[in-house]
Amino acid sequence: MSTVAVAARPRVGVVKFASCDGCQLTLLDLEDQLLDVVEHFEIVDFPEATSARSAGPYDVLFVEGSVSEPAHLERIVDLRRRSRYLVTIGACATAGGIQALRNWGDHDAFRDAVYAHPEFIHSLARSTPIAEHVTVDAELRGCPIDPGQLMELLTALITGRRPQLPDEAVCMECKRRGVVCVMVSKGLPCLGQVTQTGCGAICPRFGRGCYGCFGPREQANAAGLTRHLQMAGDRPREEIGRLFAGYTAWSEPFRSMVTELGGAGRGPADARPGSTTTTADDPAATGGTP
Amino acid sequence: MSAATNPPVDERIYEVGELTRVEGEGSLRLRVRDGEVVEARLGIFETPRYFEALVVGRTPDEVVDMVARICGICPVAYQMSAVHAFEDLFGVRIDPVSRALRRLLYCGEWIESHVLHIYLLHLPDFLGYESGIAMVADHRPVVEAALRAKKAGNELIKALGGRPIHPVSVRVGGWSRAPRKAELMALRPALDEGLRIAQDTVRLVAGLQMPPFARETRFVSIKHPSEYPFSDGRIVSSDGIDSPLGAWRSLFEEFQVEGTNALHARSLDGKGVYLLGPAARITLAGDQLHPLAADALAATGMAQLIQTNIYASIVARAVETVQAFAEAIDIIDGYAPPQEALVPWTSRPGTAAWATEAPRGMLFHQYEVDEAGRIAHAQIVPPTSQNQAAIEADLVVAAKEVLDLEHTAATHRLEQMIRSYDPCISCATHFLDLTIEEV
């Protein structure tokens, strides 16, 4: 993660790839701090929030969403060229998102779909994180990102220091806050030990195990955790695989666990004839570009 | 794309390649030839993420978490439609307090979503600004109040679910953790202030200049005998539909239209396009409004206008914000923790189907659950995809109103009209029915 001295009032863009919008919304959800932020940053392009547009160049570009269709490939490269400092925000941009579960599908089968929807041709076989296509200067993990970490990054950009985004386990946050470990006290499987902190230990605080939406942390011993869950919890392999097959499944070592144990599914196992789709005016044949 | 050659007739193209101040990626294209609309298209080019395929093979609780990711603005709506569908199929009776907490959660989302839309997405159009942020220079107190109101909604979701976007505690059977009374009471001051801000908002938007527009609209919403509709009741319409919530597929169907990533919907009775959302709910279920919301609506005198002028939906949205604050306060005041925050359940195979009222309108889920308790098939029909036909029908009407405006102003007016729907485009394109046939 590099630091860069940004301009006095940095020009900021916010762009979206394949995603739900939640991470961009976190910026607008800064509430009382939002007006302070827009005083220090000039938001030049943020389609969800403003009709003002700019094609760049950007001092800071926030990128939400994963690369999921052919047009994205060129678009991200183009955006990278126009940005001094590119920050990926959220599990889709940093890890490929929940939609990356389709990466375990049979890609040939995808292409042989019975209903050859024209849009379908415009989908890549894989949903991948931004960093697989261009260099990324900083990333904010999470599904969605944490507003505190967003403010920390914005502050770091202004003050010129390295953003404090610790690489430790969620467990540390649980213990600091006095949250009782759900694995030890309730036997609930929890990925917190192998997941990067940042959320404030939300899931254990609310009585359930962490599902890894901030992605695997550095040196995550997913294999050790898997062995323990299998032996101590007597859980079948596929159930443990589904634990890892979540919002950051495509990141290692979660990815290897899913590949080894299963859990990503293959999509609809059987086509249902006469399902919800009917075609009007036979658009399947045309395959036009929107 | 502009017309490169001189058209032989008077053809005007109003186009916005990427709509702004809407959620998600959509485009607008209106082609008018000799005063006749020949093309009215809300194009949605948001990338599909195949949720209906992703949930296959997963368990109900996993699905509740996953479908939230269809939309960052209305994740709770997806969790609610899913969880009620499963509980209905499995015969799960949740604690009555759990049910109240779910209404409270929905209140939080309606507040956050409606305030976001009114102030940050839509109001700038009426006041002539590019964004809600740009309004700060001249209207700082108004924007700050809006942000405080939005924050109150988010803090409510956070108190119940851990975070305002993709909350974590909604489970089949209830809640992984129920809040303590003190935690909810701590929100009261902000909710009280939010209620006042919402009431001010109704007055503010009722005083706005509404562009002229009129179309007899067919409304569809959920209706309940004693509550303003959230997650319970029956599907009703302004022309006689009255069916259980799980019966969406007997009333409507989805179909694909070229040039857009979102499936459209139509009613099977052939009676034409229909509209979901605040205007529909106010019209069909207005008798169940909280007294404070009903008073606010009455004071505007715009109940009739809401039924025909889509631009006036901002007023309907503001009234519903009063509704959400008022109900939230009532629920919190009467709250005592549930006996059993999470009741045990076992899955049953079959069809789980339910609809709830997302901020933007009725959201329908249907799941086939297999013998092993896993999802075998999913269908999710968001309000915006159902509203597409209505949007395009309204574009046709709006075309007449803008013909004599200057081109840029006309295009802006059309965008403003689309924003009146508060379209949630990520929702509309969460899916494509991914049917795989092995060769």
Next chain:
Amino acid sequence: MVTAIFPQPRGMRSQPEGPGFLARADLQVLMDLLREDQRHLIGPTISDATIIYDEITSVEDLPIGWGDDQAPGRYRLRKRADERLFGHVVGPTAWKKWTFPALVPLTTATRDGHKVGFAPETTVPPKLAFLGVRACDLAALASQDRVLMGGSFVDPDYILRRASVLVVAVQCTTSSSTCFCTSMGTGPEVTSGFDLALTEVEDGVLVDAGSAAGRAIVERLPLRPASSAEQYGAAATVAQVRARIGDPVPMAGLHDRLLAQLDHPRWAQVAERCITCGNCTLACPTCFCTTLTQRTDLAGRTATTDRTWDSCFSPGFAKVAGGSFRSRPRDRYRQWLTHKFATWVDQFGHYGCTGCGRCITWCPVGIDVRDELNAIAPAVPLNPETVLVDPVAATPNEFVGARVIHTKQETADTTTLTLTGADPAFSKGSTGQFAMVALPGFPPLPISISRFLPDGIELTIRGAGPATTAMCALQVNDQVGLRGPLGNNWPLDRAVGRDLVIVTGGIGLAPLRPVLHAIVAGRRRFGDVKLFYGARTPADLLYRDELERWAARDGIEVALTVDRAGPEWTGRVGVVTHLFDQADWDGSNTIAFVCGPERMMQATATTLAGRGVPASRIHVTLERHMECGIGLCGHCQMGKYFVCRDGPVFSIAQLGDTFGREGI
């Protein structure tokens, strides 16, 4: 060797007037007194299916009738059959949550153009009373006192917070399977460091004051003197707790033992299980590592530095610009364990662990430090087999008599004498020990005991000089003088469950013969047992009938070799190491006993090491010039050892590079 500073456990502290008895019905009076003066009372209470420490106000807040079941990685509440208030042990909360909180603002910095300013933040801590502090946690408070207040640099925030705490300790009347305060010397008895100490009895608590503040409270409590039955019962309950916990981690010499094992393979093995999540360090009541985080406003004008709990397990803990000093999980686990159980002693004079068991219970994957310590740095075994009997005639002047009842000529120059009538201590000696054997007019000589009998011993003697020749010539009913049994033994109990390799030559089988007898007597306790024995000629092989019997009937693999032989010898010829240096066996689970000329032992040790037998499990017996056998004449000194007293059995690991070094 450093010993823990925790005082030896004693019974309840006695006062001139003895402890008082406070009825259960009056306990609220105590709680109200503790909360006077805006003091907040922190005590055990149930939250989220766990007994945590949190602010409480009334007796009803206590976990009445609840106990806990704890195991590595597992905690469950358990309803008790009674209504005890303190019938549980420690939960996940450590008292450091209040004395050393997870987040403390330290400094606020301001920037104004070129000028910068740094202002220390001081939090005025609230007054607190801790109710329910167990002995292990008292020791933890004492540890943090030493670390944070007792050195050259002190933490002012800790000082303030610590001073504002009133400590009400509670004696443990139950224990958990994860407790090991007994081993760490910190409990279960509460002995000091408290203002009040309570011991729960049937219908109330015994109250003991430990300070002026405590006495001030005691004076205002409706106490009556505790009866001696009550006091005795309370002490007995705590003693039962001690007995139930036992001694899970033998501590003697742990510091040195652990630091000698920095390359133990177990570090890598535990690192495969360890997730480096940091739970153990943050649950631990003595861990004190912290990190600094910065909070700035957007304008960058003000910045506050906060101190927050950190863990040496985090990957970034030891990072500098060039990389991390402890990049591997095994390095970080080793850092934690060696700090807690060894280097902490060097730094602060006491062990960093108080035996509370939290790191065991709250490790999500159930790693148990006691198992790890016992695997990496096992204690010298103290089981009855190897308790060495006190030798008799143990001064330079004395000898006791013994009578020859049988002689056997083993080989041309070697005779075995069977002796009886000696002090019974000789029969209780251990395999590998020797006796100083004396005949009038001859210098006493060290002779290995080659057999232990119920009423005597056997000595196998090679007539190499005048004294040994005289001994070989003894007849039945002749007498000799003995001192012993002396020296240490072959550590046969460390061979339990392992494969054994015994390598010897010539007379060297004599000190090993008792080992083989013991193995045969309990053959099932050991794995493969191989004896490799060489002699100059077949006629020089000792105990031939026993060799045959061991091989044929007793499950010992016997391989013999001679240097040279006549045509009647059909066995191997060559040096004894050749018997096993070609074989393809894995020595990683093997323990080896080797006896012979030193050069032979060196060659054997090298070959065994090449087969994967670790140096700590290759044992040799050394021969040196001995005249007293009890370490007073100085002749048998080798390096730091006296062979007669510290040996004659040593492991290669112990000897290090003195073994085989010329001139030592």
